[in-house]
Amino acid sequence: MFEKNKSEQLLRQYGLKVTSNRLLVLDVLMSSRTALSHGEIQKKIQGSRLDKVTLYRTLDTFVKHDIAHKVASEDRNWLYALHPIDENDSVRNDHAHFICDYCERIYCLPVETRNTVPLPESEEGFVIRTHEYRLHGVCPQCH
Amino acid sequence: MFEKNKSEQLLRQYGLKVTSNRLLVLDVLMSSRTALSHGEIQKKIQGSRLDKVTLYRTLDTFVKHDIAHKVASEDRNWLYALHPIDENDSVRNDHAHFICDYCERIYCLPVETRNTVPLPESEEGFVIRTHEYRLHGVCPQCH
DNA sequence: ATAATAATGCAATAGAGTTGCAATAACGGT
DNA sequence: ACCGTTATTGCAACTCTATTGCATTATTAT
Structure with a gap:
């Protein structure tokens, strides 16, 4: 049997x-180094007859099924990105979000974050389950 | 001379x-343990004749003058909080945001975060200037 | 090929935040 | 204590992201 394209495999797998x-939306996400907003994705696929509501729902579906994750951008929009992939093609749960102060793009960087978050010392009653690193600075495009 | 109230001192100082x-908005922020949204602040001061636009602008002013900072909430709204204060009454720049998975409230926890953010290993060209820790879990109110 | 079910498109709506502008209030100088 | 300058405020209208309801269409297991 012929090898189906990667997006299709991924959808069936999930x-x-x-x-x-x-397939369209997944291809866009797969070929982007940065997390993309609804609007950015729409621009990249303009021409296709894909309704904005459907795009929202498609992205939500990806997030719900843990194909992608969403990050709140600095200007209060949602950005969507696939999970970073290992050298071994396995999904990494730990990664940082790098926010460029100039272009405002958000990158998912595969950073080892496990066990590096210091627990609050004097704060009682807070139980930490997960965490997110948000790094701010300048991305390769902007300097 | 009489000691002016703390909010007034703070404003003059800045x-x-x-x-x-x-003064009203500052008092609300000072007396809250969690970061507050525009809507939450409005509720707390309902009765006063303070327009929603003015509230937005007041909060922006506080942020611009670094009296307060804003955090993006999980549902993509801005939350506002004063900077955490030290035992010595000096402002701490390093703190983490604790997001309760149940009540969705965001707390500013005075956590030592300096020098604990691991730099990306294999990612070249990313210059980190500041960072934000976002911790998810259960807050004291919710268990 | 067909039925069951999920995905899609469209219209209307919700809600956070912004802009322009005229009215008002704060405050340094007199 | 008043006055003029300048910043702040309130109001109306608006922008933009995202959501909801519902009828239509497409996918997939059989």
């Missing part, structure tokens, strides 16, 4: 129906 | 004109 919309 | 609106 038990999602394969639709042209999902 | 070179801002003292207005009843600013």
